[in-house]
Amino acid sequence: MCTSTEHVHTTVSATITIRASREEVERLAAAAQRVKGAVAMLATFPAAGRPGRLPGTRELAVGRTPFLVVYHAAGDELRILRVLRGAQRWPPAR
Numbered sequence: 001m002c003t004s005t006e007h008v009h010t011t012v013s014a015t016i017t018i019r020a021s022r023e024e025v026e027r028l029a030a031a032a033q034r035v036k037g038a039v040a041m042l043a044t045f046p047a048a049g050r051p052g053r054l055p056g057t058r059e060l061a062v063g064r065t066p067f068l069v070v071y072h073a074a075g076d077e078l079r080i081l082r083v084l085r086g087a088q089r090w091p092p093a094r
Contacts, residue, residue, distance in 0.1 A: 004022035004094065008019070008055075017050065031062075031064075031065040031066075034062050034063065034064060034065050034067075035065065035067050035069065035083060036064050037082060038060055038062045038063075038069060040061070042060065042069070042071060042078055043078060046058075046071075046078055047073070048060060049061075049069070049071065053090060054069060054070075055090055056072055056092050057070055057071065057072055057081060058070075058071055058072070058073060059071075061086075066085045066086045066087070067083055067085060067086070068083070068084045068086055069082075069083055070082040070083075070084065070090065070091060
């Protein structure tokens with residue numbers, strides 16, 4: 001779980017660094033905290049998200065953010081596959 005949380009933090013932080021103006025940093029930092037909280041909740045409730053668009057995946061819309069967490073849960077393993085902005089195409093076109 002620790003690795004997944006660190007990955008989410010890294011992904012969201014990169015979004016803040018690359019795409020945020022100075023005015024948006026505080027709002028996106030709060031969104032990053034919401035994403036991290038949602039991933040932590042998945043550790044306890046892995047079925048919380050809806051069935052995913054790809055077989056074997058689930059998706060969790062993070063409240064009050066534009067982010068979607070795509071993950072795989074099996075037994076006691078939780079793998080975060082992607083953290084996407086809602087406007088991104090998912091699954092990727094082939």
